[in-house]
Amino acid sequence: MGRKITVAVSTLNQWALDFEGNLARILQSILEAKDMGASYRTGPELEVSGYSCEDHFREPDTYLHSWEVLLEIMMSPICENMLVDVGMPVMHRNVAYNCRVAFFNRQLLLIRPKMAMCDDGNYRESRWFTAWTKSMQTEEFLLPRMISQHTGQQTVPFGDAVIATRDTCLGYEICEELWNVRSKHIEMSLAGVEVIVNGSGSYMELRKAHITSDLIRNASFKAGGAYLFSNLRGCDGQRVYFNGCSAIALNGELLARGQQFALQDVEVTLATIDLEEIRAYRVSLRSRCTAAASAANYPRIHCDFEMSTHSDIFKTSTPPLHWPSHTPEEEIALGPACWLWDYLRRSGQGGFFLPLSGGIDSSSSATIVHSMCRQIVQAVQLGDAQVLHDIRKILADTEYTPDNAATLCNRLLVTCYMGSVNSSKETRRRAAQLANQLGSYHIEISIDLAVNALLGIFNAVTGLTPRFRTQGGCARQNLALQNIQSRLRMVLAYIFAQLMLWVRNRPGGLLVLGSANVDESLRGYLTKYDCSSADINPIGGISKTDLRRFLIYAKEKYNLPVLESIIEAPPTAELEPLQENGELQQTDEQDMGMTYDELSEYGRLRKQSFCGPYSMFCRLVATWKGDLSPKEVADKVKHFFRCYAINRHKMTVLTPSVHAESYSPDDNRFDHRPFLYRPNWSWQFKAIDDEVDKLQPIYTPSSMRPSSEDLLLSTQRSSRLDDSKHSSPLSSASGSASLDVGISTAAVPLAAAAAAAAAAPGLAKKPSGYSKVHVNVLGKIKDRTGIPV
Numbered sequence: 001m002g003r004k005i006t007v008a009v010s011t012l013n014q015w016a017l018d019f020e021g022n023l024a025r026i027l028q029s030i031l032e033a034k035d036m037g038a039s040y041r042t043g044p045e046l047e048v049s050g051y052s053c054e055d056h057f058r059e060p061d062t063y064l065h066s067w068e069v070l071l072e073i074m075m076s077p078i079c080e081n082m083l084v085d086v087g088m089p090v091m092h093r094n095v096a097y098n099c100r101v102a103f104f105n106r107q108l109l110l111i112r113p114k115m116a117m118c119d120d121g122n123y124r125e126s127r128w129f130t131a132w133t134k135s136m137q138t139e140e141f142l143l144p145r146m147i148s149q150h151t152g153q154q155t156v157p158f159g160d161a162v163i164a165t166r167d168t169c170l171g172y173e174i175c176e177e178l179w180n181v182r183s184k185h186i187e188m189s190l191a192g193v194e195v196i197v198n199g200s201g202s203y204m205e206l207r208k209a210h211i212t213s214d215l216i217r218n219a220s221f222k223a224g225g226a227y228l229f230s231n232l233r234g235c236d237g238q239r240v241y242f243n244g245c246s247a248i249a250l251n252g253e254l255l256a257r258g259q260q261f262a263l264q265d266v267e268v269t270l271a272t273i274d275l276e277e278i279r280a281y282r283v284s285l286r287s288r289c290t291a292a293a294s295a296a297n298y299p300r301i302h303c304d305f306e307m308s309t310h311s312d313i314f315k316t317s318t319p320p321l322h323w324p325s326h327t328p329e330e331e332i333a334l335g336p337a338c339w340l341w342d343y344l345r346r347s348g349q350g351g352f353f354l355p356l357s358g359g360i361d362s363s364s365s366a367t368i369v370h371s372m373c374r375q376i377v378q379a380v381q382l383g384d385a386q387v388l389h390d391i392r393k394i395l396a397d398t399e400y401t402p403d404n405a406a407t408l409c410n411r412l413l414v415t416c417y418m419g420s421v422n423s424s425k426e427t428r429r430r431a432a433q434l435a436n437q438l439g440s441y442h443i444e445i446s447i448d449l450a451v452n453a454l455l456g457i458f459n460a461v462t463g464l465t466p467r468f469r470t471q472g473g474c475a476r477q478n479l480a481l482q483n484i485q486s487r488l489r490m491v492l493a494y495i496f497a498q499l500m501l502w503v504r505n506r507p508g509g510l511l512v513l514g515s516a517n518v519d520e521s522l523r524g525y526l527t528k529y530d531c532s533s534a535d536i537n538p539i540g541g542i543s544k545t546d547l548r549r550f551l552i553y554a555k556e557k558y559n560l561p562v563l564e565s566i567i568e569a570p571p572t573a574e575l576e577p578l579q580e581n582g583e584l585q586q587t588d589e590q591d592m593g594m595t596y597d598e599l600s601e602y603g604r605l606r607k608q609s610f611c612g613p614y615s616m617f618c619r620l621v622a623t624w625k626g627d628l629s630p631k632e633v634a635d636k637v638k639h640f641f642r643c644y645a646i647n648r649h650k651m652t653v654l655t656p657s658v659h660a661e662s663y664s665p666d667d668n669r670f671d672h673r674p675f676l677y678r679p680n681w682s683w684q685f686k687a688i689d690d691e692v693d694k695l696q697p698i699y700t701p702s703s704m705r706p707s708s709e710d711l712l713l714s715t716q717r718s719s720r721l722d723d724s725k726h727s728s729p730l731s732s733a734s735g736s737a738s739l740d741v742g743i744s745t746a747a748v749p750l751a752a753a754a755a756a757a758a759a760a761p762g763l764a765k766k767p768s769g770y771s772k773v774h775v776n777v778l779g780k781i782k783d784r785t786g787i788p789v
Helices: 019-034 051-058 060-075 145-151 186-189 208-223 275-284 286-293 328-347 360-381 385-396 406-410 425-438 448-462 476-504 517-523 544-558 565-570 588-592 596-608 615-623 630-652 680-698 708-721 750-759
Strands: 004-012 040-042 083-092 094-106 109-111 140-144 155-159 162-164 167-174 194-202 226-229 248-249 253-256 265-273 298-303 353-354 412-420 441-446
Touching: 004 425, 019 040, 019 265, 019 441, 019 750, 040 194, 051 060, 051 248, 051 286, 060 083, 060 094, 060 596, 083 109, 083 140, 094 186, 094 680, 109 145, 109 186, 109 565, 140 630, 155 248, 162 194, 167 186, 167 588, 186 208, 186 286, 194 208, 208 226, 208 248, 208 253, 226 425, 226 544, 253 265, 286 328, 286 615, 328 385, 328 544, 353 596, 360 385, 360 406, 360 425, 360 565, 406 412, 406 596, 425 441, 425 565, 448 476, 476 680, 517 544, 517 630, 544 565, 544 596, 588 596, 596 615, 596 630, 615 630, 615 680, 630 680
Parallel strands: 004 040, 004 226, 040 083, 109 155, 162 298, 167 194, 194 226, 353 412, 412 441
Antiparallel strands: 004 265, 083 094, 094 109, 140 155, 162 167, 226 248, 248 253
């Protein structure tokens, strides 16, 4: 008997309910694995039906068609003499389960249901599936007639069991079980399982890819053995991009790993493993051996098959590798671009239309499309027939072969500068230069005629003409005039998207791309149904800070020198009149009343750290203690939450965007919150005010604080004068807990503290009742319209 096995994990770009395409990709992965010498093949989670079927998992058709696909796979001669498992939904005794189905030579071996559902982030698995809770138990599953007619089997074991071949033993985890605090791989390894297999559906988030690799390596390090991880890759019909990274680990070392981003529909990753290395590693872990000696037995399904061969002495085991992770800038360049490609080729449209303002956001969207074109050209040059077929279909040109990214970009991307009397020459110039360097088909239009036409209708009805703030108008007039421009740009974007391919003598239409970043969505700094309303948005899950870094990267990587001036220019909507000298009157950060860096901080605290207004204030008063007083921090937090509350309704119509940031406010499923808030947050803001009253008297601005040397000398002098425990002027104060606001209470003179306390009536004992004076914060914080609530 041999000792080395060659195993394969598959990365597949599946599509929800595309049973025909999913079948073809699964068979291709099995064929490639077999041709490369693998005796075992595994694949991603729910690869048969597609992961994102969602409420279609409640339809009997989905289960019927999944069994039909499984039958096609089992009966294929490609699968002969090879151990295979696939992921699919299975209904057992009127309960739906997310399962791995293993078979060998047209005989089903085991249906293993998922034992831990994932319900955080974008996942909602418990809405459709139930976790199998009978640990180390199986039941008999009655097979559909169509399966029994071809296999002769009536039943198959269903439950928590492992598969024992002649030479080794395999066990299963499914996606979340690897992340779970009670991962099954520990119990299985103690029961003698040497190969742990995980079919997963893990999606991309910036700076997340290393987590999966770490979990895989740590699982095989702690338990010993091989860990096989297969993941989906691509957009299968939802807002997430499954990020590949299928991998094989052995005893804590990564042996092989698939790509995180690629246009390739099928990628098979192999490794050859010496089983004796697993056994030697495990027997050297003495505490593990003690635990294993008393471990419970798993039900074993025996398979009369050797995964190794007798003559494998000259076969080389796969050595460990070091796989560098992508930087966040590279993830932005590649991930959303691949998501755009999947959406474009599966939508049946002929390209993209993008309103290009010459600012960071729209320039980022355009650059991501250019990155997509570069990946298409590279894939075609590497011989990817599917990519070539898809791009020819999109362009309706059966003879076209892309060989230059800029030329391809010209055929796929139409950019449009929608200028007005309020637009500056600089943004127009930057937009034209960027379009030229990217290669997009660029046009320029003026929206002034349309704006004047709408104002003419309003004047005809009311006899009034609204004016900008700088021309004597009020805040309502000023905002209405800005919104007219924004919404007209959306209307014009759609008519041009529908007709520009007609103008260019091509069939079909264009997808409208949006350019609202995650921070502006969180703050609500966008007009409802303006150019933020589009078909899809490649940057809707990315922060302004990350987009700026991405453009710095793209400037060098893609040779786009105009990005330098775009990065340096202050972000502006250009919706208000310019100054007399032609310079900007309006900038985004002035309009919002906060910086983009502050917005990112608010976003992470709100979503990642689950902070309400009071908790956010408590966190930030410590973080910003060197720059802002507690009162200033309180004002900023209140301003953010008020703006968030009055604009949350905009999230209900947010353009679908690729999920990339863990503090995204996407209302579809990731960030479930009300869209109608009480905007003055009366109770919460009162709690902040009470805390400010306590903190303000003992706060010292950083410019007035003594240096560390002064404090040291002061302490030394005090210790020489009086070594008693009562030497501190504050030592006789009440025994309340100290407040850490970044200063030493010993540095505050008692007289000054007393004077501050006298000047701050908030320090006096307050009644516990609900006082109107503390509730009435209406109108203290204004949004960019200048109108108090």
